[in-house]
Amino acid sequence: MSFEPLAADFYSYADVLTDREREALARLRTWLETEVTPVIGGYWERAEFPMRLIAPLAEQGVLSYAWEETRPFENSAVFRGFVALELARVDASVGTFVGVQNGLATGSIAVAGSDEQRAEWIPKLASGEVLGAFGLTEPDSGSDSARGLRTTARRDGDEWVLNGAKRWIGNATFSDITIIWAKDEADGQVKGFIVPTSTPGYAATKIEGKISLRPVQNADIVLTDVRVPEGLRLQRANSFRDTAAVLRATRAEVAWSAVGTAIGAYEAALAYTKARVQFGKPIAAHQLIQDHLVKCLGNITASLGMVVRVSELQDRGLQRDEHSALAKAYATARMRETVAWAREACGGNGIVLEHRVARYFADAEALYSYEGTREMNTLIVGRAITGEAAFV
Structure with missing residues (x-):
């Protein structure tokens, strides 16, 4: 499939891409314009996420390009940037879903997880078998997350007990796991946890009334004595x-x-x-x-x-x-x-x-x-x- 530069790429920046990258980008653009453009306005108006598009998105490779465990071919950060551009060019909500699933949720495990955690979770997230969310922002802590994080984690034997609240968490109404960032009561350092959303004490409620990115399912999350095994703590997240x-x-x-x-x-x-x-x-x-x-x-x-x-x-x-x-x-x-x-x-x-x-x-x-x-x-x-x- 031939790649046609966008007219808006007035200085031809896409020339830096390889032939393989351009071919993948051309396939993605055709799929987006054929399958997403005609329907996304309705989803936006209804504030619904097009769940039926998740599996085809995974088949397009957009959830797997960045990670060595799953990428179908060697590619550049520039190429992955153009993928994000193409997604948002058609719809920023679809682009945001991918950014949360691929960048924030999978990225947390890729950056801060152990080798075993990477091997277990990255392929599942890249295929869309597992859907992820990223829980950092809180009702009273956004820009000051580095110092003002209020969600706590307390070690109890081989488990961690999480308490607190998160806000504006994309994908969180339907995610299978959420990466929760919490402050360790023992040392005051921020640590990350892979929290299955079926865990007792975990509750997510959709935020209603948005005027922006309406298909994105943002949620308020409440964590009440949520118990997570040590094996689900991101082993390389220490601050x-x-x-x-x-x-x-x-x-x-x-x-x-x-x-x-x-x-x-x-x-x-x-x-x-x-x-x-x-x-x-x-x-x-x-x-x-x-x-x-x-x-x-x-x-x-x-x-x-x-x-x-x-x-x-x-x-x-x-x-x-x-x-x-x-x-x-x-x-x-x-x-x-x-x-x-x-x-x-x-x-x-x-x-x-x-x-x-x-x-x-x-x-x-x-x-x-x-x-x-x-x-x-x-x-x-x-x-x-x-x-x-x-x-x-």
């Missing part, structure tokens, strides 16, 4: 530094998703303005509309250059926290501008799902906030460039 190692890679992937969301809005606006006729010609022929579209393309091009470089650094083992933090802060801010200009170019029709722009416009707000707000990511970068920590 929040290990949690941060998981977030380092996924934060860069959110930046890629932001570029994909911006591209989806731009493409929808471009198609609409070329078809919409006012004053005797398509509105795309008017100077002000072209100005909006070019500003969108400029934001996309600048952000795409940044995320490609961050992923190249990851491939070389040189990516640092501040690299992914800057990419996430910048790309999501430019995405927010882009979806607003795209919606404006579509006039009143830009607020209805029929023309797709409204979905990207709303979904951008969640991407702007999760995996670290813009302000928190600027503090990570600020600390790196000044040598001074401005955190409260």
Whole structure:
């Protein structure tokens, strides 16, 4: 299957991909546009997740590319970034599901699990046999998770007893396991646990009334004397530094998703303005509309250059926290501008799902906030460039 570069890839960044990577990307794009694009608006409106798409997503390889136990061929972080872009370009909620399943849940085990835990869980998560969630954020602890985590873990013989609450946990209404991060009462350090959601004392309740990423099933989780065997403690998670190692890679992937969301809005606006006729010609022929579209393309091009470089650094083992933090802060801010200009170019029709722009416009707000707000990511970068920590 031949790979056609996106028109929004104005500087042809996809040229860095190998032929095998382009072939896989072409298959994924065709599947997404055939199977997801026609139906996702309805799921978004109903706030339902398209569960029937999970098995085909796994068959496309998007849950397995990153891990040596399951990847079908050698691939780059740049390629995996383009996968995240393609997913979000069609729908950011589907992209978020993959980010949670593949990046956060599987990634926690890949980064902080023992060899035995990797061998047991990664293939099951990559195939979709087991669905995962990632429990870090709490009702009273989001940006200050490094210090303010309130969920506790207490060793009791060969078991750990977990108590606390989590909030905004994606996939958590249907996950089979949730990675729970909790503070060890004995040493005050953050540790990770693979918690089967069938464990007594574990309860997840869907968060209702969202205006962004509506198909994503975010949940409030309550943990009441949840007992987890020592064998399900992530054996290489000994402090929040290990949690941060998981977030380092996924934060860069959110930046890629932001570029994909911006591209989806731009493409929808471009198609609409070329078809919409006012004053005797398509509105795309008017100077002000072209100005909006070019500003969108400029934001996309600048952000795409940044995320490609961050992923190249990851491939070389040189990516640092501040690299992914800057990419996430910048790309999501430019995405927010882009979806607003795209919606404006579509006039009143830009607020209805029929023309797709409204979905990207709303979904951008969640991407702007999760995996670290813009302000928190600027503090990570600020600390790196000044040598001074401005955190409260």
